[in-house]
Amino acid sequence: MPRGLRAAGPLWRIATLLVALGVLAPVASLAWLALGADLSHWAHLLQFVLPQAALNTALLLAGVGAVVLVIGTGCAWLVSSCDFPGRRVLHWALLLPLAMPTYIVAFAYLDLLHPIGPVQGAIRWMLGYDSPRQFRLPDLRSMGGAIFVLGVVLYPYVYMTARAMFMTQPAHLMEAARTLGESRLGAFRRVALPLARPAIAVGLSLALLETLNDIGASEFLGIQTLTVAVYTTWITRSDLAGAAQIACAMLLVVIALVLLERHGRRHQRFGSAQRMRAMQPRPLHGMAAWMATIAASGPVLVGFVAPAAYLVWESIKRLQLGQGISRGLVTSLGNTIALALGVTVLAVAVGLVVAWTARSHASAPNPARWQARAATLGYALPGTVLAIGLLTPALAVDARVAGWLGLPGLPLMALGMVLVVACVIRFLAMPVGGIESGLARIPPALEQAARLLGENATGTLRRVHLPLLQPAIGASALLVFVDAMKELPATLLLRPANFDTLATWLYAEAARGTYEEGALAALAIVAAGLLPVVLLARTQFRQAPAAGHQNPHP
Known part of the structure; x- marks a missing residue:
């Protein structure tokens, strides 16, 4: 906390403590459920469920990790170090797959790459074949197909963090390596890549956490991961204890991924330099320039353009046939917007309390700092794990509320509040x-002046900080809104009866094989997902140093 500023009052610290306890409660509940189950559950899981599910999960994480590392780091270095046709568009277009939830890309490619689908049909036509028996591509419903789908969607996490690091690396380090006889590839391998390793580790851990959280793509493609095993054990077999035990195994994977990220950043240090000259892109000419354009365009075409074009085509086809938009889809859209708005308002309000408390105790050895950090641990929990852990305390609270109000059933679950x-x-x-x-960008002098004029912490926040925080609050609200629209695992497990969102509607339509109906829901989710991606792309574009600018200022 800047000198001269007083810490927030006890009510702020109590609120942050309650938030931290609320985030940690599902983890404690999950452990209690798993440890309290019969030993026969563990024996069955260890013999029949966990080995195959754990192996599939490990193979999927390893494959997706390799794909996102190669594509993300390669594209980040290409657009940062080389100048070629289309670079100014591709440097932000490479972020577009972030708008595509993994289950939507799997949904699209299942139809696109079907043996009698458009892609294989076109290939057979060019080769002169008439039947799928004469030629067919490998089945997408496989481990390789799942790695392909998740990799082309999740590589932007690595691309984004690696490119931010490459853009800020000083040019003289690469020049010194070249002067000492290193080739361009050698300078990248021995200088640029080690410097970017902490950022790459952050991006890789985010991509792997999203892979672990995925349920739609893995189930569509027939891969029995730990996440899918949790869902089927709870919903299909009605075995909550078994699902909790599998979820505990997933928590071990989450801890391993977090430790991987910490290990990658263990030697991270920051330094400052006056008038540091950033690395300038090297112009490419001829065939090399067009090969670079093709290489950087490939991930965008495969991860965004092809599935988005498919969704648009299928939606137009449905509308042209006069089938229109079903009432169930309209209801799902309304449910999605209502859910996303409720989550956004509550998350931003709670986030403001936690962030303000953390800022007030930034330099003091106070438990409030650790409470604030604990309050943000939920992002590392896969949706299925969170749902299993939250169910028991939520049911206990719901039963108590129903008793107080004299209502039948479980009102909190029925209203979707859980x-x-x-x-x-x-x-x-x-x-x-x-x-x-x-808050870090607001000068401490403004708060000091407000305090000298007699304002307390709450008044200072309301009259000084909130007006200045509007851009940050707006961007955060947009991110939460879109992610709540796309959330599938927790929604599948905790939604009220007869309550569908666009994500669950698409999941049901894909399970039935009715792709035309699901395309409309998928297109709506993608359209909403484009908003934060465009915002993120504009932010990165403004921060990118222009070619030939010798002294860029971030």
Whole structure:
């Protein structure tokens, strides 16, 4: 905390403590459920379920990790170090797959790459074949297909963090390596890549956490991961204890991924330099320039353009046939917007409390700092794990509320409030991080002046900080809103009866094989997902140094 500023009052610290306890409660509940189950559950899981599910999960994480590392780091270095046709468009277009939830890309490619689908049909036509028996591509419903789908969607996490690091690396380090006889590839391998390793580790851990959280793509493609095993054990077999035990195994994977990220950043240090000259892109000419354009365009075409074009085509086809938009889809859209708005308002309000408390105790050895950090741990919890852990305390509270109000059943579950709380816990890290960044940009002198004029901490926040925090709050709210619209695992497990969102509607249509009906829901989700991606792309574009600018200022 800047010198001269007083810490927030005890009510702020109590609120932050309650938020931290609320985030940690599902983890404690999950452990209690798993340890309290019969030993026969563990024996069955260890013999029949966990070995195959754990192996599939490990193979999927390893494959997706390799794909996102190669594509993300390669594209980040290409657009940062080389100048070629289309570079100014591709440097932000490479972020577009972030708008595509993994289950939507799997949904699209299942139809695109079907043996009698358009892609294989066109290939057979060019080769002169008439039947799928004469030629067919490998089945997408396989481990390789799942790695392909998740990799082309999740590589932007690595691309984004690696490119931010490459853009800020001083040019003289690469020049010194070249002067000492290193080739361009050698200088990248021995200088640029080690410097970017902490950022790459962050991006890789985010991509792997999203892979672990995925349920739609893995189930569509027939891969029995730990996440899918949790869902089927709970919903299909009605075995909550078994699902909790599998979820505990997933928590071990989450801890391993977090430790991987910490290990990658263990030697991270920061330094400053006056008038540091950033690395300038090297112009490419001829065939090399066009090969670079093709290489950088490939991930965008495969991860965004092809599935988006498919969704548009299928939606137009349905509308042209006069089938229109079904009433169930309209209801799902309304449910999605209502859920996303509720999650956004609550998450931003709670995030503001946590961020303000953390700022007030930034330099003091106070437990409030650790409470604020614990409040943001929900993003590391897969949706299925969070839902299993939240169910028991939520049911206990719901039963107590029903008794107080004299209502039958479980009113909180029926109103979707448990689902809202689960999404808030999962996405709370976004508003906390965004608001903390916004607070860091506000000069301490403004708060000092307000305090000298007699304002307390709450009044200073209301009259000084909130007006200045509007851009940060708006960006955080947008991110939470879109992620709540796309959330599938927690929504599948905690939604009220007869309550569908666009994500669950698409999941049901894909399970039935009715792709035309699901395309409309998928297109609506993608359209909403484009908003934060465009915002992120504009932010990165403004921060990118222009070619030939010798002294860029971030």
